[in-house]
Amino acid sequence: MTIITLAQLSADLDAGKVSSTELTQEYLQRIDASEHNAFISVDQELALTRAKDADAKRANGESSPLLGVPIAQKDIFCIDGTQTTCGSKILENFIAPYTATVVSNMHDHGVVSLGKTNMDEFAMGSSNETSHYGNVVNPWSSKGATLVPGGSSGGSAAAVSAQLAPAATGTDTGGSIRQPAAFCNLTGIKPSYGRCSRYGMIAFASSLDQAGPMTHTAEDAAMLLNTMVGFDSKDSTSLDVPAEDYTTQLNDSIEGLNIGLPKEFFGEGLKPEIATLIERAVKEYESLGANIKEVSLPNSHLALPSYYVIAPAEASSNLSRFDGVRYGYRTEEYTDLVDMYTKTRSEGFGDEVKRRIMIGAYALSSGYYDAYYSKAQKLRRLIANDFNDVFKECDVLMGPTTPSTAFSAGSNSDDPVAMYLNDIYTIPANLAGLPAASIQAGFTSAGLPIGLHIIAPYLQESKLLNVAHQYQKVTDWHTLSAPGASAHNVGEKA
Amino acid sequence: MALDNETVHIIARLARLNIDDSELEKYGSELSNILNLVEQMEAVDTSGVEPMTHPFDATLRMRADEISEGNQREKFQAIAPSSENGLYLVPKVID
Structure with a gap:
């Protein structure tokens, strides 16, 4: 079984091999048949209406890379007329009266929203276990042992990993895109703070919250991010910077790239097996022509x-x-x-x-x-200053996304502070507002995926995606599909 | 730092939350554990460091003082737990 990427779906739609309606129906059926509890609500009618609309536009000669491509939305984004719970009982009956800017941007590009994914309540959690709507099953769970998908964007991660959607949105306040991406073998991007509008995205910690894409590949993340970002006068902290196409630098050579390895990200608490896998990934970068050096973020x-x-x-x-x-x-x-x-x-x-x-x-x-x-x-200022210092001599920083792999449901839930340690490597980028990614970097002996964490300087998402894409061109971890993934008809049809 | 039951009770009241007496101990110990984690901050000398409120140290934008949103009272009140004649209904607050 292989993964289906946005890039492939985009090409298939463009070539007329498949219609948006067919794709949307296929994914809706998979969601219906799945037992991962990845979705809180699905609006089939709305999804099919948008798909039909996209097909009509394509028939009229309109074209946009993601026109008619269905994706899943984290249930933290308001969509006008749609139930939006944020994983909480307190919003169980809430029908949003307006649409989040990120979602309306995507809809303007013709993206079809399939449904709303499960999440930790108000995005507070690292295992999806705080959701009022039940635990989510990590598609990488083996028989008899139910693993968490990570959190808070756990439903989005499980949905993409189980191939219930080719991509999904997430939000990341302290690691909520990157940690579940690592646990479910996905690419997850947290853009620079202010890139994606926070309007209509239910607020957790306003000075940290940032939306981003969760996909199988860096190329897909670039494509989806292109449709999400942009200045929004409705968000007082939205960045007013020129639009860019994040796909243009993907294929640039990374020969001579300076990669810093903060020694603080390889200390106590990191599982030795993960450290070994990260070292192997870094070696791969070295063979692509990158220079590796140890650096320090003393306040991390x-x-x-x-x-x-x-x-x-x-x-x-x-x-x-x-x-x-x-x-x-x-x-x-x-x-x-x-x-x-x-x-x-x-x-x-x-x-x-x-x-x-x-x-x-x-x-x-x-x-x-x-x-x-x-x-x-x-302290936040001191942490940000550390990054400023190391970026004088490095283009990007790398380390593990998480200290451990996906764990069993219930194993951390009675010790909040132990749960918080999941985000120990991801939080610094949120505090500094930097763009960061988690990409697929191999599997432990137990067969569980691990994530390579990449942090770039402010507004250098294109560089971040370039660095991620170059690794994916020479490795195949990202192409491996979870044992719990849905059976494939889309690829055959397409 | 260990929070006593009375402090937990006061914090809960500030947050408009009820914590059952039977749960005070549990909350007290969990909150204390979090505060113990946070206490590491104290060891650092931050004199002369400006607090960082925004990654770009951006200040809030001003906009022209013009109406940008139309009246959507009916739409917004349609999702209210209790409303009548354009008003949100709550228990009586003044005798």
Whole structure:
């Protein structure tokens, strides 16, 4: 069984080998037959209407690379008229009254949204286990052992890995695109902060949240990213920078590329087998003509502590909007206004969300602001400065995406801090706002995928994708399909 | 740092959350573990370091003071738990 890429589907649609309607029907059937619990909701009618529309446009001579290509959307993006839960009970009945800019950008390019994928509640989690809508099965699970897909974009990762969609959107606040991409053998890109509009993307930690593509290949990620990005006046932190085509530099040579290996990413806690696989990937880069050097990010050990102040603080503020007044869940019985707020929130939020709201409320409470939030923002500056320093002598940085491979459901769930360690290598890029990727870099002896983490300087997504693509041209890890993937008709038809 | 039950109770009230008495201990110990992780921050001297609020140190844009959004009251209130005559209904707050 082989993977089906966006590039291939795009070419097949262009050549008239398959229609968007046929493709969309095929994927909808697969979603229907799958047992991964990767989707929270699927709007078949809406998907088929868009597919028909795309077919009509192609018949009229219109062409755009992703016109008529179906993909899955993380259920954090509002789509007008569609249920948008963010993995939470508190938004179970929420029908979004407007569409996220990222989604409307994709729709403008003719992308067809298949449905909304499962996720950790409000994107807070690394295993998809905090979702109100149940655990998601990692398609790389072996018989009898159910592994988590990672999180928070766990449903998106499982959907693409199981071939229920050729690509999906994710969001990444501390690693929520890259960690599940590593766990499910995918390519995941977190763009520079501000590249993708946050408008209509339900907020977790506003100074860190960023949307990005989850795909089988870097080329697909470039194609999808092309349709997602752009300045948006509706997002006050959107970057007003010229548009670029992320596919144009994919084939550039990486001869002479300077790769830095931060020694802090290879320290205690990293599984030796993963370290060995990452070293092998780095050797591959060396044979492509890259220069490798060890570098240091001396403040990176402070990333996790400062993240667990900044993210919960911003979350506690963002999530104060869920009060049972204007939208979402409201408790059945209450005595007064405060009682209504309190019961609504206590019944509507899960444990991890409550913990983070409480940490945030504490960190922001009177007398603690300087000791926590302000201190964490100062450390954030030191962490960002470390990157600025190493990028004076390196083009990109590399290391493992995660310290371990996908784990069993339930194995980390009673120790929040142990769960947080999943994101120890991914968080620094969020704090600094840098673009970063996780790409497929091999398998452990247990047959589980691992991710190579690549971090690039600000706004250098094209370089990041170029570096990822050059590796994929000489390796085939990304082409290996999960044992739990859907049976293939699309390729045969196409 | 270990949070006592009373502090957990106060934080929960600030966050408009109810934590059952039976769960106070569990929340207290989990929150304390997170705060212990966070405590590593204290060891670093950050005097003279500017807090970083945005990766590009961008300031918020201003826009022209013009109406850019039309009235969509009916559409937005259609998804409210309780509304009437264009108003959101909540329990009585003034006697």
